[in-house]
Amino acid sequence: MNANFLSLAIWVPILGAIPVLLLGSERRFLVRWLALTVALAGFAVTLPLYIGFDTTQAGMQFVEQIPWVPRFNLQYLLGVDGISMPFVLLNSFITVIVVLAGWKVIEKKQAQYMAAFLIMSGLMNGIFSALDGILFYVFFEASLIPMYLIIGVWGGPKRVYAAIKFFLYTLLGSLLMLVALIWLFLASGGSANILDWHQLPLGMTPQILIFIAFLVSFAVKVPMWPVHTWLPDAHVEAPTGGSVVLAAIALKLGAYGFVRFSLPIAPDASHYLAPLMIALSLTAVIYIGFVALVQTDMKKLVAYSSISHMGFVTLGFFIFSPLGIEGSLVQMISHGFISAAMFLCIGIMYDRMHSRQIADYGGVVNTMPRFAAFFMLFSMANVGLPATSGFVGEFMVILGAVKFNFWVGMAAAVTLVLGAAYTLWMYKRVVFGPITNPHVADLSDIGFREFLILALLAVCVLAMGLYPYPFTEVMHASVDNLLKHVAASKL
Amino acid sequence: MPLYTLLDNKYYFDKFNAVVFAGGARLLGRGLWKGGDQALIDGFMVNGSAHVVGWFAGLVKKLQTGYIYQYAFGMILGVAAFLTYWFNRI
Numbered sequence: 001m002n003a004n005f006l007s008l009a010i011w012v013p014i015l016g017a018i019p020v021l022l023l024g025s026e027r028r029f030l031v032r033w034l035a036l037t038v039a040l041a042g043f044a045v046t047l048p049l050y051i052g053f054d055t056t057q058a059g060m061q062f063v064e065q066i067p068w069v070p071r072f073n074l075q076y077l078l079g080v081d082g083i084s085m086p087f088v089l090l091n092s093f094i095t096v097i098v099v100l101a102g103w104k105v106i107e108k109k110q111a112q113y114m115a116a117f118l119i120m121s122g123l124m125n126g127i128f129s130a131l132d133g134i135l136f137y138v139f140f141e142a143s144l145i146p147m148y149l150i151i152g153v154w155g156g157p158k159r160v161y162a163a164i165k166f167f168l169y170t171l172l173g174s175l176l177m178l179v180a181l182i183w184l185f186l187a188s189g190g191s192a193n194i195l196d197w198h199q200l201p202l203g204m205t206p207q208i209l210i211f212i213a214f215l216v217s218f219a220v221k222v223p224m225w226p227v228h229t230w231l232p233d234a235h236v237e238a239p240t241g242g243s244v245v246l247a248a249i250a251l252k253l254g255a256y257g258f259v260r261f262s263l264p265i266a267p268d269a270s271h272y273l274a275p276l277m278i279a280l281s282l283t284a285v286i287y288i289g290f291v292a293l294v295q296t297d298m299k300k301l302v303a304y305s306s307i308s309h310m311g312f313v314t315l316g317f318f319i320f321s322p323l324g325i326e327g328s329l330v331q332m333i334s335h336g337f338i339s340a341a342m343f344l345c346i347g348i349m350y351d352r353m354h355s356r357q358i359a360d361y362g363g364v365v366n367t368m369p370r371f372a373a374f375f376m377l378f379s380m381a382n383v384g385l386p387a388t389s390g391f392v393g394e395f396m397v398i399l400g401a402v403k404f405n406f407w408v409g410m411a412a413a414v415t416l417v418l419g420a421a422y423t424l425w426m427y428k429r430v431v432f433g434p435i436t437n438p439h440v441a442d443l444s445d446i447g448f449r450e451f452l453i454l455a456l457l458a459v460c461v462l463a464m465g466l467y468p469y470p471f472t473e474v475m476h477a478s479v480d481n482l483l484k485h486v487a488a489s490k491l
Numbered sequence: 492m493p494l495y496t497l498l499d500n501k502y503y504f505d506k507f508n509a510v511v512f513a514g515g516a517r518l519l520g521r522g523l524w525k526g527g528d529q530a531l532i533d534g535f536m537v538n539g540s541a542h543v544v545g546w547f548a549g550l551v552k553k554l555q556t557g558y559i560y561q562y563a564f565g566m567i568l569g570v571a572a573f574l575t576y577w578f579n580r581i
Contacts, residue, residue, distance in 0.1 A: 165537075229533045290520035293529060421516065 005052075006062050006078040006129045008045040009088055013038060013095065014122035017115035025111040032103055035114035039099045042121060045090040046145055049085055055473050058082070058481035059129060060195070061349065068135065073190050077132040082478030083329060084128045086471060087252055090336045093460075094248045095121040098241040100453050101344055105240065105351050106154065111155055117241060120146035124249050126197040128256065131386035133181045135175070142252070144170055146277045147242065147250065152256045162230075162237035173220035180213035184265070198264040201490050207269035214262045214272075221254030224314060225284040228307045235303035237355070240347030243299065247306050247339035252332050255313045259325070259482060261268070277318040278365055282411045284311025284392040289418030293425070298349075298356045301426055305382060308415060309335050315412055316397040319404040320486060325479050326472055327396025333471060334381075334389035334464055343458040345371070349430075350444055355450040358426055363435035366445040372431045376447075379427045381461045382464065383420045404463040427432040 016038030020079050023031050054061060056234035060079030068076040071235035080088060099118050106113045123146070126139035144167060172416075188200050202210070219226045231251075235243050263270050285308050292304035309331065316328030348371060349364070350356055365372040385394075392418070402409030435441050446454070464471060500506065 226532050226536075229528055287523055287527065290516060291524040292520070294517050294520035294524055316552060418516075419511075 003048070004064055005045055005048050006125070007064055009042065009049070009125040010078075010122045010129070011093060012045055012122070013042040013092075013118040013125075016041065017118035017122075019114045019329075020111055020118065021195025022031055023111055023253050024111050025313060028110055031445060032099075034363075035099050036096070038118055039092075039121070041158060042118070043089075046092045046125075049080065050089055050474070051138045053082075053085060053474055054476060054481045061085075061245050061478045063131075064131075068132070072134075072192075074134050074192050075132045076135060077193060078129045079131045080129050082475040083482070084256065085474060086329070086333055087249075088125050088270045089214075089257060090252075091121060091124045091249050094196055094336065094340055095342070097340060097453055097456065100449060101244065102239075102241045103449055105347070107359040109153065110471055111336070111373055111490075113150070113239075113241075116146040116150050119243065120150075120245060123437065124253070128176045128251055131194050132473035133197065134183065135192075135196055136194070137178060137181055140177075143173075143250070143253075147246065148240040149232055150245075150491060151238045154239040154242065158233070159237040161317045162233040164232045166234040169220050171226065173217040173227075175375050176213040177217035180210050182236065184210065198262075198485065200265070202266065204272070204441065204491060207490065208272065211262055211266040211269035214257060214266075218254040218257040218262065219280075220258070220336065222251060222309070222310050222314060223254070223307060224280050224308070225287060228288070231307060232300045232303040235306075235343075236297060236299050240343060240350070243303075243347070244340045244345040247303075247343055248336040249271045250335065251306060251310055255310065255317070255328070255332055259315065259329075259463070263486050264482060266490075268491055270321070270486060274320070277343055278315060278408060281299050281311045281315035281318070281422060282374050282408065284308060285315070285412060286418070287414045289415055291420065292421055293418065296358055298346045298358055298426060298430070299343070300356075301358075301422060302339065302346065302382075305342075305419065305422065306335065306339050312394060312397050312412065312415065314379070315408075316400060319400050319408070320483065321403060321482060322479055323396050323403070324400035325483065326475055328398040329393075329475050329479070330389075330464075330468060330471055334461070337457055337460045337464070338378060338388075339383045341374075341454065341461065342382060344453060344457070345378060348446060350447055358429050358435055361430040362433045362441060363440055364431045364443065366435060368445045369441060370451065371446045371454075374458060375431060376427065377458055378454075378461065381465070382423045384416055387462065387465045389461045389468070390467045391465055436437065437480070 013399050016034075020031055020035050020038065023034065025031065049062060052062075058081065060081050063079040064076070065078075066076040068074045091332050095117060099114060102113055102117070104111070112270075120143055123139050123143040127143060128134060130139055148163050148167050151166060152159055155162060181192075183206075184200070186196050187202070187206070188196050216227075220230075223231050231246075234246060238246060288304050288308040288311065295301035295304060309334040310430070311337075313328040316324040316331065318324075346356060353359075353360065371439060377388070381390040384390040398409055398413050401412045403408075497503070
């Protein structure tokens with residue numbers, strides 16, 4: 001139990017990135033294999049977190065505590081509960097996928113590219129496992145830097161605009177969070193321990209202010225309507241790997257923040273402001289669904305689809321039921337797999353055609369049948385078809401929402417119609433129909449490496465869709481505990 | 492014969508769906524995208540706030556001429572205003 005698996009999950013990728021950088025981009029063969037080894041090692045050290053996890057216990061496990069800045073009582077305090085543990089695994093798994101996805105495609109500065117992803121992976125694990133507010137903030141901000149570089153260096157033509165927009169948006173939000181963290185630090189008499197903050201009695205006004213400060217920060221990250229416009233730009237310009245990490249992991253940080261900070265620290269404000277949160281979530285689900293429908297760029301379409309799906313997640317949190325919160329967490333993990341797969345599919349086509357415009361495609365199934373089959377599975381999962389992971393989370397949230405209020409559930413269910421419309425319409429226009437573009441006629445089907453990546457994700461999507469119990473089992477105790485905590489007033 | 496055409500076109504239900512529901516949804520989507528996302532959020536709120544800062548900076552830039560006599564004149568005005576307030580206070 002005391003093998004410091006969380007520290008390993010954070011520091012194996014970060015320290016492993018150093019030799020990758022030192023190898024330099026000339027030795028491409030070595031760089032790739034070393035990066036893959038580090039990513040696999042990083043994933044391997046997270047497995048004991050799942051195997052050794054005590055599902056009956058609601059509290060933090062694998063806790064590590066070392067004084068960090070003793071003068072201010074800051075600690076290097078790590079730990080995971082059933083809510084955060086799955087995300088550490090998801091993140092480390094996606095890192096392996098991303099390294100494989102950048103195997104041949106990245107031609108310039110490959111060592112730096114791989115190192116940026118490895119470092120980011122470690123930092124993300126830090127965010128999910130930090131239990132010290134200031135340590136959390138450090139990881140949260142530090143993770144912006146590799147992402148900024150990935151978009152800004154390996155991105156498309158408008159990469160600098162997109163990278164700066166991404167950076168400014170998220171930084172602006174997190175500055176308010178820093179204010180809230182410092183206020184909590186002082187209010188709790190000099191403790192930065194998040195678990196102490198959970199127990200801190202607060203009046204209604206401070207709770208609302210704290211809630212809003214966290215909301216601004218996390219809403220940008222999720223992203224919630226109306227602070228979502230950085231995401232389509234960032235996705236379109238980011239390289240495939242960047243889009244994958246952005247969609248699969250970075251978006252989850254905001255949603256995770258709500259369950260780790262907003263709900264338990266300001267439970268009364270959460271209840272008070274829940275109608276606002278539900279309204280914003282439903283706006284995201286419906287408004288963004290319509291916007292996704294008319295996109296002509298595939299990456300933009302999937303980016304908007306991500307916003308819509310994340311609206312579901314925030315909706316699930318603020319209906320305060322076990323179904324809602326567990327459904328949201330399942331939806332987050334499932335969306336990690338599906339959005340990663342969708343962006344990889346678009347990346348595979350982009351590598352061959354250098355276009356993301358739907359109008360440039362048509363009839364891809366004739367030349368890439370194996371690819372078309374995978375793309376079909378992931379499109380269906382994005383729609384939320386039963387037996388795929390997309391269904392489980394959406395079903396739980398809709399069920400929870402209908403119990404909460406019939407019309408809220410009804411509005412949320414609109415996403416199923418809209419999701420089917422925009423995803424399947426895109427699939428039809430890209431994959432079926434006659435070949436109109438001569439370049440499509442010259443396409444070659446996916447090779448072994450691409451097959452492996454998509455197959456791994458397909459297994460995850462189907463496994464989670466057919467048998468979600470291993471995922472919900474680990475969350476159950478922690479979610480119950482959270483709900484009990486949120487139900488008790490702090491006033 | 493009109494009956495045959497009506498039945499052959501399935502009471503025009505497919506056409507109705509394509510024009511009203513699908514077309515309407517696309518129209519709404521385009522309106523929200525261009526009008527909401529691009530014009531209102533990105534244009535007015537995001538880039539608009541940046542423009543306001545830039546415009547304001549351009550305005551106050553004009554005050555920073557670097558001429559010492561203009562700064563001195565500003566100070567004299569300030570002292571005059573302060574003294575006026577001071578002597579007329581209740």
